[in-house]
Each structure stands twice: as structure tokens, then as C-alpha cells.
Amino acid sequence: MILQTERLALREAGPDxxxxxxxxxxxxxxxxxxxxxxxxxxxxxRSYIEERMVESYRLQGFGMWIVTPRTGEAPIGLAGLVKRDVIPHVDVGYAFLESAWGKGYAREAAAAVLxxxxxxxxxxxxxxIVNPDNLASRRLLEKLGLRLVDVRQLPGWDQPSAYYLTA
Structure with missing residues (x-):
């Protein structure tokens, strides 16, 4: 267990x-x-989990963690920290199944990760970093206190990214 919020638990990913x-x-x-x-x-x-997620835990001491309701239900999303070569700072990220959208889970998990x-x-x-067209995520980042720096084209990415930083 990495951390718990009022409604959520975040833990490392594994083969299961x-x-x-x-x-x-x-x-x-x-x-x-x-x-x-x-x-x-x-x-x-399984390879993605091992090569990207578990490897990040090992090398960085953090990564994207599995998000589950504290009631012990099945996973509903990911939230965590990523160190990318294409930006100078560690970034917060999150992704949830559509069935979990609109319930405040992304905000709760991202706030705890921050x-x-x-x-x-x-x-x-x-x-x-977020797709500039993803207005819901952009609003969420701003509610969490991050501010838009610019929209940039990251090396190796197909689309531009809105780049935010904590104040």
C-alpha cells in the first residue's frame, strides 16, 4: 500500500x-x-507492468500506482508520478476507467499523489502534461493548484501537450 485517501487505496501494480x-x-x-x-x-x-511500472518503482522509488476503492473492489484507475526524459520535472498522472469518471476519484487520487x-x-x-483538448483534466489540474506554463510539442510525441507546474 502506497497511500490511502478517504475513499481510495493506491498500491503498486503486479502481474495479477x-x-x-x-x-x-x-x-x-x-x-x-x-x-x-x-x-x-x-x-x-504483464510485460508493460514489469517493464514500465515495476521498473519505475525500482529505479525512481515511485511510478503509476493501481487505484482501488477502499471497499476492496476491483481497480478503477491509475495515479502516480512519472519521470520522463522529455520534460525536466517529475509529473503527476492519472487515468480511470470510464465507469469511474465524474465521481471525484481522479481529483482525490491526484491530490494525494501531489x-x-x-x-x-x-x-x-x-x-x-495533458492533451490540450482534455478540458476536464486541465480544469482538474488547475483545481489542484497547477498552473499552465505553455503548450509544447514534446520530442517523440504525436500531439502537443499542455505543460503545467505546481506553484
């Missing part, structure tokens, strides 16, 4: 999360808002 990761990474909202990760099978999902980053991990500032 492959079906969830496969579902989330191929959800229409993920493909449109974040991008296609090319994960199409359970084996690819508190963890700036507090226990001593990471400040924290960045966020």
Missing part, C-alpha cells in the same frame, strides 16, 4: 493486474486522451 491494465490501456478515453501504448494481449499487459510527492518524497515543483 494484467487484465485491468489491458482494459484501461485500450479504453477509448485512454487512447484518445493519453495515447496508444500498443498493449493488446494479457502477455503484453501531497506525497511534495511532502514525503520532497519533489517540488511537480509537472503535469
Amino acid at each position: 493486474d494484467a487484465a485491468f491494465i489491458l482494459e484501461l490501456l485500450n479504453a477509448p478515453g485512454f487512447l484518445t486522451g493519453i495515447g496508444d501504448r500498443g498493449v493488446r494481449t494479457l502477455d503484453q499487459a 501531497e506525497l510527492a511534495r511532502g514525503r518524497l520532497g519533489i517540488d515543483p511537480v509537472a503535469a
Whole structure:
């Protein structure tokens, strides 16, 4: 367990999360808002977990964590921290199944991740990148206290990204 909020628990991903990761990474909202990760099978999902998520925990001490309701239900999303080569700061990220949209889960999870980053991990500032057309995520970032720096084309990315930083 990485952290808990009033309604959510965040934990590290493992091989048993492959079906969830496969579902989330191929959800229409993920493909449109974040991008296609090319994960199409359970084996690819297990490799994604091991090579991207678990490797980040090992190398960085943080990463994208599985978000579940504290009631012990199935995973509903991801939230966490990512260190990318294409931006200078660690960034906060989140993605949820469409069934979890509109319930405040992304805000609750992202706020907890920001508190963890700036507090226990001593990471400040924290960045966020988002598809400029994703107005819901942009509003959420602003509610969390991040400010828009600019819209930039990141190396190796197909679309521009709105770049935010904590104040």
C-alpha cells in the first residue's frame, strides 16, 4: 500500500493486474486522451507492468500506482508520478476507467499523489502534461493548484501537450 485517501487505496501494480491494465490501456478515453501504448494481449499487459511500472518503482522509488476503492473492489484507475526524459520535472498522472469518471476519484487520487510527492518524497515543483483538448483534466489540474506554463510539442510525441507546474 502506497497511500490511502478517504475513499481510495493506491498500491503498486503486479502481474495479477494484467487484465485491468489491458482494459484501461485500450479504453477509448485512454487512447484518445493519453495515447496508444500498443498493449493488446494479457502477455503484453504483464510485460508493460514489469517493464514500465515495476521498473519505475525500482529505479525512481515511485511510478503509476493501481487505484482501488477502499471497499476492496476491483481497480478503477491509475495515479502516480512519472519521470520522463522529455520534460525536466517529475509529473503527476492519472487515468480511470470510464465507469469511474465524474465521481471525484481522479481529483482525490491526484491530490494525494501531489501531497506525497511534495511532502514525503520532497519533489517540488511537480509537472503535469495533458492533451490540450482534455478540458476536464486541465480544469482538474488547475483545481489542484497547477498552473499552465505553455503548450509544447514534446520530442517523440504525436500531439502537443499542455505543460503545467505546481506553484
